[in-house]
Amino acid sequence: MFYLRILQTAIRALKSNALRSLLATIGVIIGVAAVVAAMSIIEGATREVLNAIKSFGSNVLIIYPGAARRAGRQIGTVNTLSIADADAIVDKCPAVIRTAPEVLSGAQVKFYSKNMNCAVLGTTTAYPLIRDYKVAEGRFFNNSEIKTEAYVVVLGYKVAKELFGRGTPLGFVVKIRGKPFTVVGVMEKKGTMGFLRVDQQVIVPITTAMKRLFGFRSVSSISAQAIDTKSTSIARKQIKALLRKRHKIPPGEKEDFGIFSQEQLLKGFQEQAKIMGIVFYSIAGISLVVGGIGIMNIMLVSVTERTREIGVRMAVGARRFDILAQFLAESSSISLVGGLLGSLLGVAFSHIIANISANLLKAYVPNSAIITAFTVAFITGIISGLYPAFKASQLDPVEALRYE
Amino acid sequence: MSTLIQLNDVHKIYNMGLSSVHALRGVSLSISQGEFISITGASGSGKSTMMGILGCLDKPTKGEYYFDGQPVNQFSESQLAKVRNQSLGFVFQMFNLLPRASALENVSVPLFYARRTRYHNDALNALRMVGLQDRATHKPTELSGGERQRIAIARAIVNNPKVVLADEPTGNLDTHIGAQIMMIFHELNKKGVTIVLVTHEPDIAIQAERIVKMRDGKIIEDFIVDEKTHREALEQCQQLAKEKIAEE
Numbered sequence: 001m002f003y004l005r006i007l008q009t010a011i012r013a014l015k016s017n018a019l020r021s022l023l024a025t026i027g028v029i030i031g032v033a034a035v036v037a038a039m040s041i042i043e044g045a046t047r048e049v050l051n052a053i054k055s056f057g058s059n060v061l062i063i064y065p066g067a068a069r070r071a072g073r074q075i076g077t078v079n080t081l082s083i084a085d086a087d088a089i090v091d092k093c094p095a096v097i098r099t100a101p102e103v104l105s106g107a108q109v110k111f112y113s114k115n116m117n118c119a120v121l122g123t124t125t126a127y128p129l130i131r132d133y134k135v136a137e138g139r140f141f142n143n144s145e146i147k148t149e150a151y152v153v154v155l156g157y158k159v160a161k162e163l164f165g166r167g168t169p170l171g172f173v174v175k176i177r178g179k180p181f182t183v184v185g186v187m188e189k190k191g192t193m194g195f196l197r198v199d200q201q202v203i204v205p206i207t208t209a210m211k212r213l214f215g216f217r218s219v220s221s222i223s224a225q226a227i228d229t230k231s232t233s234i235a236r237k238q239i240k241a242l243l244r245k246r247h248k249i250p251p252g253e254k255e256d257f258g259i260f261s262q263e264q265l266l267k268g269f270q271e272q273a274k275i276m277g278i279v280f281y282s283i284a285g286i287s288l289v290v291g292g293i294g295i296m297n298i299m300l301v302s303v304t305e306r307t308r309e310i311g312v313r314m315a316v317g318a319r320r321f322d323i324l325a326q327f328l329a330e331s332s333s334i335s336l337v338g339g340l341l342g343s344l345l346g347v348a349f350s351h352i353i354a355n356i357s358a359n360l361l362k363a364y365v366p367n368s369a370i371i372t373a374f375t376v377a378f379i380t381g382i383i384s385g386l387y388p389a390f391k392a393s394q395l396d397p398v399e400a401l402r403y404e
Numbered sequence: 405m406s407t408l409i410q411l412n413d414v415h416k417i418y419n420m421g422l423s424s425v426h427a428l429r430g431v432s433l434s435i436s437q438g439e440f441i442s443i444t445g446a447s448g449s450g451k452s453t454m455m456g457i458l459g460c461l462d463k464p465t466k467g468e469y470y471f472d473g474q475p476v477n478q479f480s481e482s483q484l485a486k487v488r489n490q491s492l493g494f495v496f497q498m499f500n501l502l503p504r505a506s507a508l509e510n511v512s513v514p515l516f517y518a519r520r521t522r523y524h525n526d527a528l529n530a531l532r533m534v535g536l537q538d539r540a541t542h543k544p545t546e547l548s549g550g551e552r553q554r555i556a557i558a559r560a561i562v563n564n565p566k567v568v569l570a571d572e573p574t575g576n577l578d579t580h581i582g583a584q585i586m587m588i589f590h591e592l593n594k595k596g597v598t599i600v601l602v603t604h605e606p607d608i609a610i611q612a613e614r615i616v617k618m619r620d621g622k623i624i625e626d627f628i629v630d631e632k633t634h635r636e637a638l639e640q641c642q643q644l645a646k647e648k649i650a651e652e
């Protein structure tokens with residue numbers, strides 16, 4: 001009860017100097033905003049990445065090409081993976097049940113006057129199975145169409161919507177790089193997979209893509225599916241050993257390919273998040289120190305201005321501790337207001353960052369961010385108020401009453 | 405009557421770097437419960453210094469102080485705060501009200517530090533005693549000097565203290581208003597409150613039963629005002645106070 005009243009008194013004192021109190025708390029506002037924004041962006045990104053990883057399958061490995069090297073010197077470009085590699089992996093690696101070689105490029109897809117810039121994926125029939133990505137309408141292309149390098153295409157959900165509206169695209173012919181492709185199917189709505197927006201992608205047989213569309217001689221990547229999640233690390237070892245042998249890489253030399261898995265993606269992301277965290281928390285730390293000094297300064301001014309008031313309070317029976325409590329209540333109230341405004345600003349800031357990044361980053365404000373913000377603000381207030389409050393409490397009442 | 409205040413050979417020396425000021429040089433004084441005593445003397449004679457010691461705001465450099473039989477020199481900080489809160493009431497020349505607080509809130513401050521949970525009624529009663537219950541919600545800036553001093557008196561008496569220590573309470577007020585303030589002190593004294601009043605106005609000093617004169621940190625005179633002079637002064641004060649009320 002007594003301390004509640006102390007708090008009321010403190011709030012009144014701050015209100016009577018509202019502008020000054022607000023200015024004093026700017027450092028805390030910025031510091032807290034940085035903490036909240038950092039935690040929100042990191043949390044949002046974590047969720048995004050976890051979703052992406054989940055959507056790409058926990059037992060999926062992606063093999064991607066690296067530069068070919070001999071004796072430590074780079075001798076080739078990144079054309080190191082082939083369809084034959086993909087086939088060999090299924091044959092020789094017992095932990096792998098299927099593989100899909102993939103080539104990826106961009107092209108304009110046209111249907112009469114409508115056109116759209118799309119990602120063009122060339123792959124095999126294993127692709128929808130590995131990615132658990134289903135055909136919504138029509139069918140996927142088949143093995144004989146791959147063999148004959150047929151001009152058939154399966155449209156992503158958005159591509160179909162964009163080019164055909166409500167009507168069915170099945171049986172119609174779209175032009176990709178000027179070549180006519182018959183639409184045989186439309187994929188389900190999926191959003192993003194990994195980090196690709198598969199709804200804006202079209203899928204063609206890998207042979208057609210390599211020979212007839214882009215003239216590629218190697219593949220962009222190979223997706224491999226392990227028997228189950230537990231087997232991914234065994235699968236990784238088997239693939240590595242096999243490809244080293246197939247690519248004739250002597251022991252001790254670095255591979256000309258890499259194998260990407262969920263764990264690695266997560267690890268990579270965590271590194272990024274750490275760096276981002278360090279940057280934000282440094283800003284926060286500096287701002288909070290500056291903010292703390294600002295509050296301390298304003299509290300020292302306030303103690304000097306109110307020397308007489310302190311004397312009067314002591315004369316009518318305030319104990320030294322009561323005076324200490326009063327000024328601590330003021331400094332922590334200032335900084336808690338800073339915490340509140342900073343939290344709001346931080347939330348706004350994280351959404352602005354998310355927008356600027358074109359939703360590459362997403363903001364998600366976790367409860368822990370708000371709790372941390374208020375704790376940090378409160379502690380800043382207490383620490384920065386401690387010296388001025390102590391000084392106030394140690395005033396000599398007679399001197400204080402004589403103070404002009 | 406029992407002795408309430410007892411000073412034995414009290415000295416106060418202020419050290420200011422190289423020089424030092426000997427503000428009190430061996431003051432001995434005994435004040436009984438229920439007395440009305442004036443302290444007079446030239447500026448710088450040590451009156452306020454003595455009031456600070458009587459009010460447990462300051463400690464003597466040398467000498468003893470007994471309040472209600474208790475040795476104040478041996479009190480802890482929180483005991484001193486408690487005595488100031490419960491047994492003493494201060495009235496200052498400069499009023500010393502909290503500018504942001506209303507009259508009622510100002511009067512409540514001692515109750516607040518007494519850790520009382522409810523204090524509205526007591527504070528209002530104290531305001532009624534000084535005739536300002538209808539100014540309860542006013543801020544000090546909205547009140548006249550006389551009214552401010554009455555609020556300060558209400559604050560001094562709200563915890564029913566044994567003594568009211570008033571250091572030149574009428575110094576900033578004109579004669580009529582000063583007389584009104586003095587009437588409040590007389591009323592309080594009638595109810596048994598001990599009054600120690602510092603003043604350098606002779607008209608006011610002789611309204612007390614006893615006058616203590618100070619010079620250079622010493623008591624040079626300590627005498628009982630003769631009955632007749634005292635009564636005449638009181639009547640004159642009453643008259644002055646009334647004139648003012650009639651004027652309004």
Ligand SMILES: Nc1ncnc2c1ncn2[C@@H]1O[C@H](COP(=O)(O)OP(=O)(O)O)[C@@H](O)[C@H]1O
Pocket residue numbers: 399418420425426427445446447448449450451452453454
């Ligand atoms: N805090 C202090 N520091 C130094 N000197 C002081 C202090 N307080 C009072 N004095 C000195 O002590 C003497 C007595 O002062 P004071 O008690 O205020 O006198 P009065 O109230 O009778 O005018 C004066 O010379 C004054 O300058």
Ligand SMILES: [Mg+2]
Pocket residue numbers: 451452453
């Ligand atoms: Mg004085």
